[in-house]
Amino acid sequence: MSRMFETWRHVFKLDPDREISDEALEAVCLSGSDAILVGGSSGVTYENTVELMSRIRRYELPCALEVSTLESIVPGFDLYLIPMVLNTDRAEWIVGRHREGIESFGELIPWDMLAAEGYIVLNPDSTVARLTGAETDIGAPAAAAYARMADKLMRLPIVYIEYSGTYGDLDLVREVRRATSEAAVFYGGGVRDYQAALNAARAADTVVVGNVVYDDLPSALNTVRGVRDADPA
Template sequence: MDIDWDGITHVTKVDPAKPLPSDLTVLSGTDLVIVGGSDDVTEANTLEAIRAMKERFPELPVFQEPYSSAHVSRETIEAADYLSIPAVYNGDREHFVGKHVDLFTQVGRKPGELIGSSLPVVGDLIASKGIDAISELATNLIGEGYVVQHLESAAATTSGVDTTYTPEQVAGAALATETFYGFPIFYVEYSGTYGGPEDVAAAARYLEETTLLYGGGIDSQQKATEILEAGADAVVVGDCFHDDPETFRDTIPE
């Protein structure tokens, strides 16, 4: 599936470890779903969440954003449209470089197991198709430049983030994302608290091709609009999707 980033202004973050709303029509109006989380997330509940999204909305793009390679299998890769891999700029080495090296070490192993799965998928694929198999898998991978700005969040703890960035540093990270790393996504993550438009405005000045996502504390149309008007391409809404579907509906831009 080719992603039309120009048409995406609202992204839903689905935590596989949390119950889904009983009525998934609440997703009508969102433009993209990202499935991922850290606490109590498994390959099995990730796959269940992805399939639930695709079964109800088959045309809706669905990304898997794994915290651990153990969350990924042949089934999750086939069920999701893309595998989005965060690179946390203000995290520890493991969450910027280490996990990526581990992932591609698994991809290149002959024979090998697919990134933590018990299924020997990649090894079998490479044995039959050679380097083309690696290229085929790589086309489904998307890199995300990430800045985590809420130190008390689970995202900060799991990513080894112990300091936030100033708006100037956020702008620098955005510039590096587009001009040096070439990631198609730059994500400013406030993880459950509202950070306001300052970081978004700082980053937006340096992004032309890269999609700018903001997540954190979006629980109203007013906040969503403020972030979009500051220069974000899309807001990412997660907590209220699970906890308060009616509030979630209000975050979708009209």
């Protein structure tokens, strides 16, 4: 299993189903971010994933695919992140879809390029929450328990706290981080400016920035500086 993500502090997440100009993509890829994560909750296809990856590959930074559907799996990424939603009672989002993928692709799977993510989905209004039936009304103790389960019982390398467009409870994120010793804690949701990125980076190991890229590119680029300034000189 590749653990290249352990060095990532800031990541831009780009959605294949959303348009981004060549100029904006260049700014994102040359921003100083540690990696680009490609993925989305809906509308992701093989065709739009290939197109976005080929454009990102003009630049020298790691590019990972977060696998949301079997149809959108594209060869050529540096890393493949496999989400498993922890706070749902729908088995298909924990192991069901994963079994289908292994059954379909079998020995073709590059296991050394995969890393599993234990997702804790916390925004009830998000597409991913509705799609997976996530139990979002949980507090920090329950979230920390899920994280500890992922870290100690399931041995997942990443715990992903997902607020999907809404700026989340950073005290909860800190509690999750305290509950883990091996897994990296990713935070995603509502990081739209320098200060939000600075605060999130003090709570999590890796900050994922997505929607603001499409809404306010200058602010998105400032999040890189916010994450960098969270670390001691």
